[in-house]
Amino acid sequence: MTGESEIIERYFRQGFADRRGVRTGIGDDGAVLRAPVGANEIVVSCDTLVDGVHFPKQDGGRHAADLGYRCLAVNLSDLAAMGAEPLWFTLALTLPSVDEDWLEAFSSGLRECAVEANIALVGGDTCRGPLACTIQVIGSVPPGQALLRSGAAVGDAIYVSGDLGAAAAWIQGLESAEPALGLAGLEARFWRPAAQLALGKGLRTLASAAIDISDGLIRDLARLLRASRLGARLRLEDLPLCETLRKFADREQTIKMAACAGDDYQLCFTIADDKQQELERLASELDIRLTRIGLTTTGENIDIFYHDRPVSLEHTGFDHFAG
Amino acid sequence: MTGESEIIERYFRQGFADRRGVRTGIGDDGAVLRAPVGANEIVVSCDTLVDGVHFPKQDGGRHAADLGYRCLAVNLSDLAAMGAEPLWFTLALTLPSVDEDWLEAFSSGLRECAVEANIALVGGDTCRGPLACTIQVIGSVPPGQALLRSGAAVGDAIYVSGDLGAAAAWIQGLESAEPALGLAGLEARFWRPAAQLALGKGLRTLASAAIDISDGLIRDLARLLRASRLGARLRLEDLPLCETLRKFADREQTIKMAACAGDDYQLCFTIADDKQQELERLASELDIRLTRIGLTTTGENIDIFYHDRPVSLEHTGFDHFAG
Structure with a gap:
C-alpha cells in the first residue's frame, strides 16, 4: 500500500452511513451537502483525541477499533447535548505510520459508530505525525430548538x-x-x-x-x-x-x-x-x-x-x- | 493563565470576522448556524498541519503568526477550488504547553486571515500534545454551482x-x-x-x-x-x-x-x-x-x-x- 488516496479508498470510502443530501462526498476538495428541508439550522462541533492524552497510549493496536468508535462517539455526544440530529462528519487522522491491521480495525470501529448514529463520512485529511484524530460533526435542529447551556432558570x-x-x-x-x-x-x-x-x-x-x-x-x-x-x-x-x-x-x-x-x-x-x-x-x-x-x-x-x-x-x- | 476556557476567552473569542447566521458561536457544546438564504448547498473541508511535517519545526515561535495564517489559508484554498464562499470554521489546536507569546502571535495571524476572508470562528477544541492544528471550513455555493474535479470534457x-x-x-x-x-x-x-x-x-x-x-x-x-x-x-x-x-x-x-x-x-x-x-x-x-x-x-x-x-x-x- 502506498499513498494517502489508497488509504482513503480502502478504509474510509465505503460502509459508512449514507445520508440524503450528500451531493459530493469524499474525493473532491470539499464535500457538497444539502441540509434537510425545514431543518435550516445546523450545529457543528469538533474534538481531538491524542494518543496518551485522551486514551491510554496505544500498544500494538489492541484498542484500535474501540478508538475509532470512541473518536466519533464523543463528538456525537456534543450533538446530543445540543438536541441535534447527526448528518455528516469529517475525519482528520494523523498516523505515525501506515499499519494496515490498525487501519482496518480503526475504520471498522468508526464505521460501526457511524452506522449506529446514521451519520455519513463526507471528507477528511490523512497525514503522518504523532497519532491523533480530530473529528468534526455537523447536525441539524429545527429552528430555535437547539439546547443551549444558557437557558436554565432559577428553580429548575x-x-x-x-x-x-x-x-x-x-x-x-x-x-x-x-x-x-x-x-x-x-x-x-x-x-x-x-x-x-x-x-x-x-x-x-x-x-x-x-x-x-x-x-x-x-x-x-x-x-x-x-x-x-x-x-x-x-x-x-x-x-x-x-x-x-x-x-x-x-x-x-x-x-x-x-x-x-x-x-x-x-x-x-x-x-x-x-x-x-x-x-x-x-x-x-x-x-x-x-x-x-x-x-x-x-x-x-x-x-x-x-x-x-x-x-x-x-x-x-x-x-x-x-x- | 490556567485553563482551556481562559485560552479560548483570551485568544480566540474576539476579533474574528462576524457573520450573519451565527446564532450561537464559541462556548456551547456546538455552534448553531444558519446558512444564507438561497445558498442551500454547503461545502465542508478540513486539513491538518503538523509541526515538522507541513511546516518547518517551530523554533521558539518565530513563525507563530505565520502559522496561524497558513493553517486557515490552506483550508480556504479548498473552498476556493469548490467555488464556495467562506462562512464559518472550527479550530482544533493541540499544544505541547501553554506559551502565551506563541498563542498571542498564532491567534493574531489566524485572525488576520479570517478577517481578510470574512469567515467566522465558531468553535473548536484545545488540548495538550504534539503541536498540530486541524481546521474545518464551511462555505456555501448556489445550488448546483460547486466546482468539482469531475466535470472536465475532452478538448477543454x-x-x-x-x-x-x-x-x-x-x-x-x-x-x-x-x-x-x-x-x-x-x-x-x-x-x-x-x-x-x-x-x-x-x-x-x-x-x-x-x-x-x-x-x-x-x-x-x-x-x-x-x-x-x-x-x-x-x-x-x-x-x-x-x-x-x-x-x-x-x-x-x-x-x-x-x-x-x-x-x-x-x-x-x-x-x-x-x-x-x-x-x-x-x-x-x-x-x-x-x-x-x-x-x-x-x-x-x-x-x-x-x-x-x-x-x-x-x-x-x-x-x-x-x-
Whole structure:
C-alpha cells in the first residue's frame, strides 16, 4: 500500500452511513451537502483525541477499533447535548505510520459508530505525525430548538442521564497496580460511550439547558450554570452511581469519582417543574434512567450536600491546561 | 493563565470576522448556524498541519503568526477550488504547553486571515500534545454551482492561476546549505498563501472542473483528470514560473519545481473553448494572471512536452505515505 488516496479508498470510502443530501462526498476538495428541508439550522462541533492524552497510549493496536468508535462517539455526544440530529462528519487522522491491521480495525470501529448514529463520512485529511484524530460533526435542529447551556432558570430541576463513574473506574483501574479488579465490564463504557442522541432530541422542547459530561459532572454543570448565570444545590446521595464502581471503591471514593471524573458522556440538563411529568414519559419511552440530583439557585456557587450536610468537593475534573 | 476556557476567552473569542447566521458561536457544546438564504448547498473541508511535517519545526515561535495564517489559508484554498464562499470554521489546536507569546502571535495571524476572508470562528477544541492544528471550513455555493474535479470534457483548455514554485523555493532554500539566497521575498509565499477565493467564485459558471495545487501541479492535475476520466497534453514551456525561483535555480530545476513541488495553493482548472473570452474578462477584472498550459485529451496519461519534445517528469509531488 502506498499513498494517502489508497488509504482513503480502502478504509474510509465505503460502509459508512449514507445520508440524503450528500451531493459530493469524499474525493473532491470539499464535500457538497444539502441540509434537510425545514431543518435550516445546523450545529457543528469538533474534538481531538491524542494518543496518551485522551486514551491510554496505544500498544500494538489492541484498542484500535474501540478508538475509532470512541473518536466519533464523543463528538456525537456534543450533538446530543445540543438536541441535534447527526448528518455528516469529517475525519482528520494523523498516523505515525501506515499499519494496515490498525487501519482496518480503526475504520471498522468508526464505521460501526457511524452506522449506529446514521451519520455519513463526507471528507477528511490523512497525514503522518504523532497519532491523533480530530473529528468534526455537523447536525441539524429545527429552528430555535437547539439546547443551549444558557437557558436554565432559577428553580429548575437538575438531572443526569444513565449512571456516572464507569469510564473513570476503568481508567483508574488501568493505572492502579492491581490488575484483576474485575473491570472488564467497564472497558466498553470507556471505549464505546453511548451518545445520548435520542434523549437530546426528546429534550429539545423540554429541557431549559443541557451539556454533556465529558470532563466530570461538577465541572460541566458549572459551565452550564455559568452560561445561565445561576448557582445550584446538589444532593450527592442522589447521584446515579455505576454499580461496578461501587464494588471497586468505597462510598466516598465512588461518589467523588461520579461527581468529578470525566468520560461518561451522559447528559446533564435542567428542566422547569411543570415539565417533569412529560420528562418521565420520555424516560420510560426511551428506557433511559434519568435522575434528579438538585436544583438551580440564584448566585454563582454550587452548594453540595450529602444527606443535608454541606460538603466540599474539589472541583477537579479534567482540564488539559490546568496549572 | 490556567485553563482551556481562559485560552479560548483570551485568544480566540474576539476579533474574528462576524457573520450573519451565527446564532450561537464559541462556548456551547456546538455552534448553531444558519446558512444564507438561497445558498442551500454547503461545502465542508478540513486539513491538518503538523509541526515538522507541513511546516518547518517551530523554533521558539518565530513563525507563530505565520502559522496561524497558513493553517486557515490552506483550508480556504479548498473552498476556493469548490467555488464556495467562506462562512464559518472550527479550530482544533493541540499544544505541547501553554506559551502565551506563541498563542498571542498564532491567534493574531489566524485572525488576520479570517478577517481578510470574512469567515467566522465558531468553535473548536484545545488540548495538550504534539503541536498540530486541524481546521474545518464551511462555505456555501448556489445550488448546483460547486466546482468539482469531475466535470472536465475532452478538448477543454487547462489553466493555472498565478505563478508556481515560490513556496517550494523557500522550503528548499531553507533546507539547502546556503543561507543567503535572497529568498526573503518568498517566505510570505510559503507562510501566507493567498487562497484564490474571488477566482473560484468567478469560475463557478465558467470552469468545467477545478482543484487547488497543494501537492504539486502534476499530482493535483492528475487527480482532476482521474475524476474526469481524461488525459492531458501539457506544455512545460508555458508554465508560469516564479521570477525569484528562476534566479535561484537553473531552467530545468525551475520548471521541475513549478510542475512537481507543492504548497503554491493556486487553482488549476479546465474550461471549454467557447468560454475563454469570458475567462479573460474575469482575469482582468480580478487582476489575476491566468495561464493556459495544455489541453485535456482522451486516455489516461498526462503527456508532457517541452517545445514539442516529449519529456518524462517523475510525478512526485507530496504524498504523506508514498513508499
